[in-house]
Amino acid sequence: MNLEEYRTVFAVTSLALMLVAAAPTLSMVVAFPRGVERFSELWVLGPNHMAEGYPFNVRVGEEYRVFVGVGNHMGSSSYYTVYVKFRNPSQPLPEASNSTPSPLPPLYEFRFFIVDGEGWETPLAFTFLEVSRSDDSCFVSQMSINDVVFSVDSPSSWDSENNGFYYQLFFELWLYDVTSRSFQFHDRFVGIWLNMTI
Amino acid sequence: MAALKPVTILLALLVFASTLFVFNTSALSENVATSAIEKAEGLMVSAYEAVLEAERAGANVSGLLARLKVAGEGLAQAHISYRLGDFDDAARSADLCSQIGEEARVEAYELRGLALEEAVQCFRWTMIRSILGVAIAVGASYLGWRIFKRRYFRRVLGMKPEVISSES
Numbered sequence: 001m002n003l004e005e006y007r008t009v010f011a012v013t014s015l016a017l018m019l020v021a022a023a024p025t026l027s028m029v030v031a032f033p034r035g036v037e038r039f040s041e042l043w044v045l046g047p048n049h050m051a052e053g054y055p056f057n058v059r060v061g062e063e064y065r066v067f068v069g070v071g072n073h074m075g076s077s078s079y080y081t082v083y084v085k086f087r088n089p090s091q092p093l094p095e096a097s098n099s100t101p102s103p104l105p106p107l108y109e110f111r112f113f114i115v116d117g118e119g120w121e122t123p124l125a126f127t128f129l130e131v132s133r134s135d136d137s138c139f140v141s142q143m144s145i146n147d148v149v150f151s152v153d154s155p156s157s158w159d160s161e162n163n164g165f166y167y168q169l170f171f172e173l174w175l176y177d178v179t180s181r182s183f184q185f186h187d188r189f190v191g192i193w194l195n196m197t198i
Numbered sequence: 199m200a201a202l203k204p205v206t207i208l209l210a211l212l213v214f215a216s217t218l219f220v221f222n223t224s225a226l227s228e229n230v231a232t233s234a235i236e237k238a239e240g241l242m243v244s245a246y247e248a249v250l251e252a253e254r255a256g257a258n259v260s261g262l263l264a265r266l267k268v269a270g271e272g273l274a275q276a277h278i279s280y281r282l283g284d285f286d287d288a289a290r291s292a293d294l295c296s297q298i299g300e301e302a303r304v305e306a307y308e309l310r311g312l313a314l315e316e317a318v319q320c321f322r323w324t325m326i327r328s329i330l331g332v333a334i335a336v337g338a339s340y341l342g343w344r345i346f347k348r349r350y351f352r353r354v355l356g357m358k359p360e361v362i363s364s365e366s
Contacts, residue, residue, distance in 0.1 A: 020331070021330075021331025026328075105281070110271075148278060
């Protein structure tokens with residue numbers, strides 16, 4: 001190697017050293033894009049806190065228990081609302097594909113905050129208080145969720161394919177959006193099917 | 199019988215007036231509940247935004263969020279009671295939520311201030327360290343180059359030309 005080549009090696013080495021020395025400050029000033037997917041989880045667990053043993057065949061006056069949970073992976077603390085809704089098979093579900101929540105009014109709701117990377121979970125107990133049945137129809141008048149009584153007034157016809165009077169208790173996840181300063185449906189919902197036959 | 203007539207009319211008027219009174223009271227509590235919920239929602243949102251700012255500034259906000267969680271439960275209860283027509287409970291729950299939300303908001307701004315101060319201090323020290331590091335790197339490279347160059351020339355100048363004898 002001649003002197004010119006040695007000089008280049010020295011210049012490159014010293015530049016690298018300078019970059020290493022300046023890296024802590026640069027990392028505080030320059031925001032590097034993080035290729036992390038931001039999302040939230042929403043889950044329902046059965047009474048034994050597992051993804052099994054969900055209430056299905058339900059009867060009047062008996063209390064059923066599930067656990068509802070949300071996980072935050074949005075990159076910052078988030079403000080959530082979970083709406084608890086009740087429907088018969090002919091009533092609309094949310095459409096996650098085009099961010100449309102179910103137009104049904106919520107019965108119960110939870111509002112909470114979660115730090116990024118953490119989760120929130122709560123038990124939910126529900127009881128059917130007033131149900132009337134005829135040969136081919138069923139009518140749920142009242143139910144309670146966490147000891148709060150709600151008028152439901154929801155009819156359901158006999159499902160001859162699946163042999164039952166079916167209803168669905170479902171949970172919609174809403175997230176507070178700082179930009180629009182309002183809660184937005186967060187494209188997540190889960191539900192459990194209930195058979196009112198027994 | 200004639201004396202009974204004014205009494206009947208008076209009674210009817212009283213019943214009518216009491217109905218109006220009950221109706222007005224109900225409407226009043228609905229209005230009170232509505233404004234209490236709106237106020238609570240506004241405070242919760244500003245508390246949350248303050249918490250986010252504090253978080254971005256580097257503060258530990260888990261304690262604040264635990265308190266806001268209690269406020270959130272209150273707000274959810276207020277909404278449920280409102281939908282069920284229990285306006286007194288709705289207003290009570292919303293007021294509780296407002297109180298906690300306001301406290302959390304003030305605390306979040308204080309935390310944000312402290313976190314920003316710490317962040318500025320931390321930035322200053324990091325910058326000083328970086329400047330020193332760069333200066334040392336430049337100095338060391340320059341000195342290293344000077345020493346290297348001197349040795350290089352010494353080595354080159356110290357070389358003796360070799361004479362290769364030719365037999366031809």
